[in-house]
Amino acid sequence: MKKVVLSLAAALAVSATVPAFAADMPAKAPKMVAPAPPPSPWDIAFGSALMTDYIFRGVTQSGHKPSVAAYFEPRYNINANWQLYAGISGESIKFANNAAAEIDFYGGVRATFGPLVLDAGYWYYYYPGGQCWGTGPTQALDPGCFTTPPNGGLPVTANVAKRVADFYEIYGKATYTWTDWAFGVNFYYSPNFLNLGADGEYLSGTLKFTAPEKMAIGPFGWYVSGEFGHQWLGTSDAFYGTAPSAFITTSFPNGIPYADYNTWNVGFGLTWKVFTLDLRYYDTDLSKGECNAFTSDPTATFSLSNVSAINTGGFGSNWCSARFVAKLSADLTLGSLK
Numbered sequence: 001m002k003k004v005v006l007s008l009a010a011a012l013a014v015s016a017t018v019p020a021f022a023a024d025m026p027a028k029a030p031k032m033v034a035p036a037p038p039p040s041p042w043d044i045a046f047g048s049a050l051m052t053d054y055i056f057r058g059v060t061q062s063g064h065k066p067s068v069a070a071y072f073e074p075r076y077n078i079n080a081n082w083q084l085y086a087g088i089s090g091e092s093i094k095f096a097n098n099a100a101a102e103i104d105f106y107g108g109v110r111a112t113f114g115p116l117v118l119d120a121g122y123w124y125y126y127y128p129g130g131q132c133w134g135t136g137p138t139q140a141l142d143p144g145c146f147t148t149p150p151n152g153g154l155p156v157t158a159n160v161a162k163r164v165a166d167f168y169e170i171y172g173k174a175t176y177t178w179t180d181w182a183f184g185v186n187f188y189y190s191p192n193f194l195n196l197g198a199d200g201e202y203l204s205g206t207l208k209f210t211a212p213e214k215m216a217i218g219p220f221g222w223y224v225s226g227e228f229g230h231q232w233l234g235t236s237d238a239f240y241g242t243a244p245s246a247f248i249t250t251s252f253p254n255g256i257p258y259a260d261y262n263t264w265n266v267g268f269g270l271t272w273k274v275f276t277l278d279l280r281y282y283d284t285d286l287s288k289g290e291c292n293a294f295t296s297d298p299t300a301t302f303s304l305s306n307v308s309a310i311n312t313g314g315f316g317s318n319w320c321s322a323r324f325v326a327k328l329s330a331d332l333t334l335g336s337l338k
Contacts, residue, residue, distance in 0.1 A: 041076055041077045041078070042074070042075070042076055042077075043074075043075045043077070043333050043334055043335045044072070044073065044074050044075065044333060044334045045071075045072075045073040045075060045087075045331070045332070045333045046070075046071060046072045046073065046331075046332065046333075047070070047071055047274075047329060047330050047331035047332060048068070048069065048070040048071075048329065048330055049068070049069045049070070049327055049328065049329035049330075050066070050067075050068055050069075050327070050328050050329075051066065051067050051068075051069070051325055051326065051327035051328075052066050052324075052325050052326045052327070053065070053066070053067065053323055053325045054067035054069070054091055054092070054093060055265075055282045055323060055325055057202060057229060057231055057263050058229075058231075058261070058263030058264075058265075058282055058283065058284035058286075058320060059263075059284065059286075059291070059294070059295065059319055059320050060094075060319045060320075060323065061091065061093045061094070061095070061102065062091075062092065062093050062094045063094030063299070063319070064318070064319070064323065065094055067091055067092045067093065068091070068092050069089065069090065069091040069092075070089065070090055071087055071088065071089035071090075072087060072088055072089075073085055073086070073087030073088075074086060074087070075333075080112075081111055081112050081113065082109065082110070082111055082112075083109065083110045083111075083112075084107075084108075084109055085107060085108060085109075085110065085121075086106065086107035086108075087104075087105075087106050087107070088103070088104065088105055088106075089103075089104045089106075090102065090103050090104070091104075093127070095127060095130065095161075095165060096133075096159070096161040096295060096296040096297060096298055097127070097130035097131055097132065097133070097161040097162060097163060097165060098129070098130065098131050099127035099128060099129050099130040099165060100127075100128050100129030100130075101127070101128065101129075102125060102126070102127055103125075103126040103127075103128065104123060104124065104125055104126070105123075105124045105126065106121060106122065106123040106124065107121055107122060108120055108121020108122065108171075109121065115176055115177045115178060116174065116175070116176050117174070117175045117176075117177075118172075118173070118174050119171075119172070119173040119174070119175075120170075120171065120172045120173070121170070121171060122168065122169075122170050122171075123168060123169045123170075123171060123188075124166070124167075124168045125165075125166060125167055125168070125169075125194075126166050127164070127165045127166055130161075130162070130163045130164060130165055131146060131161075131163055132144055132145040132146065132160075132161065132162055132163040133145050133146040133147070133160065133161050133298075134146075134147075134159070134160030134161065134239075142162070142163070142239070144163070145160070159292065159296040159297070159298065159300065159313070159315065160239065160240060160296060161296045161298075162195055162239060164195055165194050165195050166195055167190050167192050167193055167194055167195050168190060169188045169189060169190040169200075170188070170189055170190075171186065171187060171188045171189070172186075172187050173185070173186045173187075175206075180209055180210050180211065180212055181207070181208070181209055182206075182207070182208040182209075182210070183205075183206070183207060184205065184206035184207075184208075185203075185204070185205050185206075186202070186203070186204045186205075186206070186229075187201070187202070187203050188200075188201070188202040189201050189202075193233060193234075196233075196236045196237070196240060196258070197235070197236045197237025197238075197239065197240065197255060198233050198234035198235055198236050198237075198255075198258055199233075199234040200231065200232065200233050200234070201231075201232040202229060202230070202231050202232070203229060203230055204227050204228060204229030204230070205227070205228055205229075206225065206226070206227045207225065207226055207227075208223055208224070208225035208226075209223060209224050209225070210223045211223060217270070219272055220270045220271060220272050221270070221271040221272070222268070222269060222270050222271065223268070223269045223271070224266075224267070224268050224269075225266070225267060225269070226264070226265060226266040226267070227264065227265050227266075228262070228263075228264045229262070229263050229264070230260065230261070230262050230263075231260060231261055231262075231263065232260045233258035233259070233260055233261075233294070234257070234258070235252075235255045235256065235257045235258070236255040236256050236258065237255050238253070238254050238255055240255060240256055240293075240296075241253040241254050241255050241256060242256055242309065242310060242311070242312045243312065244312060245307075245312040245313060245314070247304065247307045247312065247314050248307050248308070248309065248312050250309040250312075251309055251312050252309060252310060256293060256309075256310040257310065258290075258293065258294055258310070259286060259287075259290040259293070259294070259310070261284050261285055261286045261290070261320075262284065262285045263282070263283070263284040263285075264282075264283060264284075265280050265281060265282045265283075266280065266281055267279055267280030267281065268280075274330050274331060274332040274336075275328070275329070275330050276327075276328070276329050276330075276331065277326070277327070277328050278325075278326070278327045278328075278329070279324070279325075279326050279327075280324070280325050280326075280327070281322070281323075281324050281325075282322065282323050282324075282325060283321070283322040283323075284320045284321075286320040287306070287316075288300075288303070288305075288306055288316030288317055288318060288320075288321075289305070289306030289307065289308050289310075289311040289314070289315075289316050290308075290310070290311070290320075291316070291317040291318070291319055291320035291321075292306065292311055292315050292316050292317040293308075293310045293311040294320070295317055295319045295320070297315075297317035297318075297319050299317070300315035300316055300317045301315065301316060302314050302315050302316075303315075303316055
């Protein structure tokens, strides 16, 4: 019995010392997790495209020939609602003055308030390498002008083209998204559109339906979209003034009042990752004679039906006519690559 009592006493003594011993042990330091760095306010968007025609507000900029394009756009996010951006883009073109390319410099601010996105900025269109051409009074205005189109075509007496076609626009845009639909309105203003001497205003409305994921066509997303716009144009300077011809005595020697026009497009697009294939139909309500007066198309052809006071030579251009365009593009941002 004595042995049992001693054993129990020893066991109690040992168990009593365990908590004290554990309390004296140093605690393990918790693992420190470094906080995630805040996201960078900077991002860059960039992309490129190949298209069967470069159409700008219903008018070809590439002579109805294929064109390539690319852009680079740094962005700075002030906060979740406000973004500053600036960019440069380039397109291959075929202008009446045989300019080498179109280089665009632009910048602005975007504001996002839930489903509403507002965008305002400045856009400068630069056309390097242009050459002046024309005959008669034009030679007096610019003695360096060629008497025949520098980029081929017949010497259309009624057509002239300045060496410099550079101009700028200021713009404002708004887009409202409701479920899968996006509604947009755009306005652009230039005091000297295409350096013609005429001011220009462009107002358009857009509509786009983007199919939800459940409506995907295999691996492809898709959308349908359209735009209707109106281009107002003022009166050119004397460089583009007309003189009487054998077909009409009325003319505008001090500058022609360009025809305002409507333009529209509608298209269908397939998307896959960063790629988009856009198939689109473009058109305007400009006549061939009005189009020739506006574009100075060196490939224009003669018809008495084209004769007017702003186009006394009677040549007509198809640069403003209906056209179906296929465009393959890739668009991405640095943020999407992380």
